[in-house]
Amino acid sequence: MSETSRSSPPKPPWIRVRLPHGPVVDRVRGQLRGRALHTVCEEALCPNRGECWGGGTATFLILGDICTRHCGFCAVRGGAAAPVDPQESIRVAEAVEALGLEHVVITSVTRDDLPDGGASAFARVMEALHAHVPACTVEILTPDFQGNGVALRRVLEARPDVLAHNLETVRSLYPRVRPQADYDRSLALLRGARQRDSELVIKSGIMVGLGEEWEEILHVLRDLRSVGCDVLTVGQYLRPTPAQLPVVRYVEPEVFERIRLAAVEAGFPWVESGPFVRSSYHAETALRSLRPRAPHLPERC
Numbered sequence: 001m002s003e004t005s006r007s008s009p010p011k012p013p014w015i016r017v018r019l020p021h022g023p024v025v026d027r028v029r030g031q032l033r034g035r036a037l038h039t040v041c042e043e044a045l046c047p048n049r050g051e052c053w054g055g056g057t058a059t060f061l062i063l064g065d066i067c068t069r070h071c072g073f074c075a076v077r078g079g080a081a082a083p084v085d086p087q088e089s090i091r092v093a094e095a096v097e098a099l100g101l102e103h104v105v106i107t108s109v110t111r112d113d114l115p116d117g118g119a120s121a122f123a124r125v126m127e128a129l130h131a132h133v134p135a136c137t138v139e140i141l142t143p144d145f146q147g148n149g150v151a152l153r154r155v156l157e158a159r160p161d162v163l164a165h166n167l168e169t170v171r172s173l174y175p176r177v178r179p180q181a182d183y184d185r186s187l188a189l190l191r192g193a194r195q196r197d198s199e200l201v202i203k204s205g206i207m208v209g210l211g212e213e214w215e216e217i218l219h220v221l222r223d224l225r226s227v228g229c230d231v232l233t234v235g236q237y238l239r240p241t242p243a244q245l246p247v248v249r250y251v252e253p254e255v256f257e258r259i260r261l262a263a264v265e266a267g268f269p270w271v272e273s274g275p276f277v278r279s280s281y282h283a284e285t286a287l288r289s290l291r292p293r294a295p296h297l298p299e300r301c
Helices: 023-034 049-054 090-100 117-131 148-157 171-176 183-196 214-225 251-267 285-288
Strands: 057-062 105-108 137-141 162-164 201-210 231-236 272-273
Touching: 057 090, 057 117, 057 214, 090 105, 090 117, 105 117, 105 285, 117 137, 117 148, 137 285, 148 183, 162 285, 171 214, 183 201, 183 214, 201 214, 201 251, 201 285, 214 251, 231 251, 251 272
Parallel strands: 057 105, 105 137, 137 162, 162 201, 201 231, 231 272
Antiparallel strands: none
16 A cells, blocks of 8 residues: 555544635635736645735745645645746736735745756746835745755845745655655755845744654754754644645644744744644744844834
């Protein structure tokens, strides 16, 4: 029996989420579909999309909706990716302006087929956002660019307020969870971003419930702090469809609190830890706390 054919354990009482609905959700969806845009909120079936959209934050998925990698946890489709759309950056900026968003997260499918891994597309979107909606803060959640330092420099030159790149899981689970990624390569990207910009907010996140051990979680915390990571997100892995890896364990809320306290002790200035926490959860709140005078950050009454 293959691993993906195994069943997850029954969901406990604390794993309950209401499907997003209402006028705000309908408005955001309408703007996205009218401009042929994607959000990771919907492509990855995020349980917080209604809350985030209602709070003036959205996570746009650029470079199409087909990924060149096949991670065991992800619901985004894999396969041959489409050509890069040169007008996508303008459509993203127009949607952000029309929706009145105050903080936007830009992420992408992984595009190993592109020479720079899609770094130029990230830069174009940021440049369009700075030009069209200068008061909106910008967070980028990037792939690893296959370790390409020139690609990393290109995205940093476009002046993000936050650079995020997720480790996703502990080192021992990479062959099963992220077979085309590399734990040390991801750490190197975060280290490189910190070395290039000492003021940039650096962020990463992991999922739990895939079979990791407590000591492995602590090791990830130490590794991320050692490369200058400021913000940590920790959430429960929820199997999107039967095609992905099964949940090994539904982690109890008190364990998430234990992880949060361990991360604070490790030196993280900002930690989000809970069953439904995802990369972009409370993203604007974290930035405003850490960088109240960050570039592009508007004054609040």
